[in-house]
Amino acid sequence: MSARFVPMALVAGVTLCACAGSRSAMRQDVDFSLIKTVGVDAKPAVAAFVSRELLRQGVKPLSGQSRDTTADALLSIVVTRQTPEKNYVIRPGKSTQQTKLENSRDTADTITVTYSKDEGHAPIEVPGRYPYVNTRIGSSGEVLVASYAQALVTGELVRPGKGDVLWAGTYTYEGFDLESALEGAVRGLILEIPFSK
Amino acid sequence: MTIASATASATDTAAARVAFNDKKYEAALGLAESAIATDASDVKALFIAGASAAKLERVEVAIGYLKRAIVIDPVMISAHLQLGFLYEKTKDLAAARESWKRVVELCGESDAKVKILAKKHLNNLGEP
Numbered sequence: 001m002s003a004r005f006v007p008m009a010l011v012a013g014v015t016l017c018a019c020a021g022s023r024s025a026m027r028q029d030v031d032f033s034l035i036k037t038v039g040v041d042a043k044p045a046v047a048a049f050v051s052r053e054l055l056r057q058g059v060k061p062l063s064g065q066s067r068d069t070t071a072d073a074l075l076s077i078v079v080t081r082q083t084p085e086k087n088y089v090i091r092p093g094k095s096t097q098q099t100k101l102e103n104s105r106d107t108a109d110t111i112t113v114t115y116s117k118d119e120g121h122a123p124i125e126v127p128g129r130y131p132y133v134n135t136r137i138g139s140s141g142e143v144l145v146a147s148y149a150q151a152l153v154t155g156e157l158v159r160p161g162k163g164d165v166l167w168a169g170t171y172t173y174e175g176f177d178l179e180s181a182l183e184g185a186v187r188g189l190i191l192e193i194p195f196s197k
Numbered sequence: 198m199t200i201a202s203a204t205a206s207a208t209d210t211a212a213a214r215v216a217f218n219d220k221k222y223e224a225a226l227g228l229a230e231s232a233i234a235t236d237a238s239d240v241k242a243l244f245i246a247g248a249s250a251a252k253l254e255r256v257e258v259a260i261g262y263l264k265r266a267i268v269i270d271p272v273m274i275s276a277h278l279q280l281g282f283l284y285e286k287t288k289d290l291a292a293a294r295e296s297w298k299r300v301v302e303l304c305g306e307s308d309a310k311v312k313i314l315a316k317k318h319l320n321n322l323g324e325p
Contacts, residue, residue, distance in 0.1 A: 087248060088218050089241075137244050137275050142214070144248075144275040148282065173321065174314065176251065176282035184285065188321045 024169025024192045032194045039071035053190040074158050081152040082178050088145045148174040151181035155189050206236040213245045225249040240270045274303050
């Protein structure tokens with residue numbers, strides 16, 4: 001199997017890619033277009049998404065025992081974090097504030113909001129990487145404060161048997177609910193793998 | 198619409214908002230629908246009805262209310278944003294792309310984060 005990977009340079013290089021929500025790195029000396037079958041290593045709830053996205057990329061997914069013996073590469077995907085959604089419709093009050101959490105690389109902004117006219121409500125915390133405060137609702141002066149469901153997935157593509165890591169990446173995505181977020185995160189992560197290069 | 202009915206609609210909409218924020222989505226939907234019955238052009242009530250129906254997993258109902266909201270207020274980013282998420286949920290990716298494109302078009306500097314989100318979703322969904 002490993003002979004199918006054609007070295008493209010004598011010295012192995014690594015390319016890094018970091019876009020909004022994604023970070024990945026790949027080996028420069030590997031021709032990813034030669035990878036035609038990929039063994040899938042993920043929990044069942046995630047594996048179906050992974051297989052579907054691989055098929056969309058023109059790659060044949062393998063599961064079960066055959067993945068370890070016949071696949072060109074093995075793709076392991078782990079769900080690192082899931083955060084449920086929170087939505088509020090508010091009139092921004094004086095105490096509306098945005099707090100940047102320090103010492104938390106992958107967490108994000110937290111918003112604390114209060115109702116300006118609905119007395120008796122405790123402040124609300126809306127955590128998440130993307131709290132959106134400026135999406136107005138009509139001309140009412142009220143806004144939607146929303147932190148959508150988020151999923152962070154981490155993946156590694158390795159050469160079977162040898163364990164060489166060919167590609168590694170993470171991807172964060174937001175969705176209406178956790179299932180949508182996870183589906184989008186898996187789709188985004190697999191799109192980062194340069195199968196067509 | 199009379200002043201009395203406008204007042205009734207506004208009262209129901211305000212109560213719907215409080216119920217929504219208290220996570221009483223069934224009550225919020227009922228109050229918002231009552232407001233819409235009195236004033237069919239109440240975009241805030243349409244939005245809250247859509248958001249509440251979405252929380253109750255009545256996704257098609259939610260989409261219906263949000264579409265009505267953007268007919269009345271085509272530049273309401275929050276409704277286009279909700280629709281983008283809901284169309285992804287229902288796997289209507291063509292409609293999702295259209296919603297995200299509208300969000301990108303409508304976002305100004307004060308909505309920079311929302312614009313980044315919408316662009317990310319467009320990249321993720323790819324071209325048809």
